[in-house]
Amino acid sequence: MTAAPAQSNVWARRYHPAPDAAVRLVCFPHAGGSATFYFPVARALSPDLDVLAVQYPGRQDRHTEAPVDSVHALADVVTDELLAGWADRPLVLFGHSMGAMVAYEVATRLQERGAPAAGLIASGRRAPSTYRDENVHAADDEGIVAEMKRMQGTDDQVFADEEVLRMILPAVRSDYRAVETYQHRPGPPLRCPVTVLVGGDDPQVTPEEAQAWERHTDAPFRLRTYPGGHFYLVAQAPGVLREIREFTDSVHPAGEGGGAATPLR
Template sequence: MALGTDSIWFRRYATAVPPRMRLVCLPHAGGSASFFHSWGHAFGADVEVMAVRYPGRQERIAENPVTGMERLAEAVTEALLPCIDTPLALFGHSMGGSLGYEIALRLQERHGAPPSVLMVSCRKAPHLLTARTAAFSSDDELVAEVQRLGGTDTSLLDDPDLRELILPAIRADFGTVAGYTARPGVPLDCPVVAYVGDSDPDVDVEEVRGWQGLAPKGFDLKVLPGGHFYLVDRRDELIGDIRARLAPEL
C-alpha cells in the first residue's frame, strides 16, 4: 500500500526511486519535525526519511497537543500502517526513544510487522525509568529546564510571542514524559541500537545500556562526545553510523 502524500503526521523527504527503507524520526519533548531537516536526504537515494509532526507545533500549531505516551503511540502507529509494506527503521531522541519503543511494540504485537531496527537516543529503557520529581509549575521553571537540556530551538523561548505559542506543546510533552513511568520491558523482535552523549546530565551510559535486556535480536551501544543534544554537534558522525546500519546487506 502506498503512503499518501498528505499525511499530517509526517514531514516526508521523498526519494526519486521507490524506497528500500523508511527511517521514521521521532523528536524529543518540545521538539518538532524540523529538528531532523538536515537528515532528509542523508541516508542514500533509496532511504526515505519521515520526521514525525506532533500536534500543537509548526504546521499543526492550531491543534491541541497530545498528552500521554500511549495515546501518542497509538496515533503515530495508526498513521504508519500504510507504510508497513516497506521496511521501517525507527529513531527516537529522548522522549522520542520511549515513543519509538511503544510504536515498535504495537507494530510487532498487533500487526506482525516489527521495525527493522529501533534506535534510541539518550533515553532509559522502560523498565529502568525513574519518576520525574520536578513539577515545572511555572512557565519560567519549564523554560529553565528546556534551556538546561539545550537543543537547537531554545532561542525561540526568548521571544515573548513565540514563547506563548510553543509553551503549551512543551508543557504537554513534559507531562507525557512524567506520566510514562517504569513498566515491565517487553523484548522486541528487532535489533536495538542505543546512542548517548558521554556527558548527558540526565542519563548515563550504563542506564542506556539497559536496552540490551529488551533486544534478543541484537544490541549495540554507541557513545558520542556531548550532552543531551550531542546529536547536534556530532551530527555527521551520528548520521554516518546510522547510514552504515541501514545499508543493504551484501
C-alpha cells in the same frame, strides 16, 4: 503491504521522498521538538533511505491542535498511521529523547500486530524499564524555560521572542508530562536489533540506564557513546548519520551508501 502516500500527511513529513529506497527511516522528535528537526537528516540520507518525520500535535502547522500528553496514546496513533499508509517497505525507527520512548512503544505495537520494525535506534534516553522521579511538567513557565535552556536543544531566538515562547510552552509542558508520567508495560522483548546512542555528558542518561536497553530486545544490541550532552547529535551529526547508514545496511542491505553527512540543524 500498503502503498505509501506520495508526500506528507498530518502526522508525517516526507521532506525528501526516496521512492526507490529499500528502507524507510521513521524519525520521532524530542520533547518540545517538531518534524523539521529531521529535515537535514532527510536531505542527507535521501535517496538511500526514505525518511519520514513524525509531527506531534500542538506545534508548527499543528499548533491549533491539543498536544497529546501520553507516550502510549501517541504510539497508538502513530502505529495506526504507519500501518495504514507507510508500511510498504521495512521500517527502521529512530527517536531522540522523548522520541526514543515513542519509537520504542511503536515498535512494540508493530510487533504485536504482526508487522515488526526492522530495527530501533534510541538516542538520548534511558531504557523504558528504568525510572526517575521527575516533575518538570508541574513547574511554572519559568521553570520549564529554565529546563529547556539547561538541555540546550532550543534555538536562542525562541527565548528572545516572548510571543513564540508562550505559544510553544503548552506543547513543551505536555511533552514533559508524557515523558515523566510514562510507565513501562512489561511484555515480550523486541525481536528487532536495537542500537542506543547517547552523549557521554548527558545528565538524562547514565551508562547503566543506557545499557539497560539491552533487556528490551532478543536481537543484536549495540551501545554507542559520543562526546557531548543531551543534544550531542547536533555537533556529532556526521557520526550519527554514519551510524544510521550502517544500522540500516545491517538490518536490510541495500548496496552502497551515498551523500555526505549534513549537520542536524
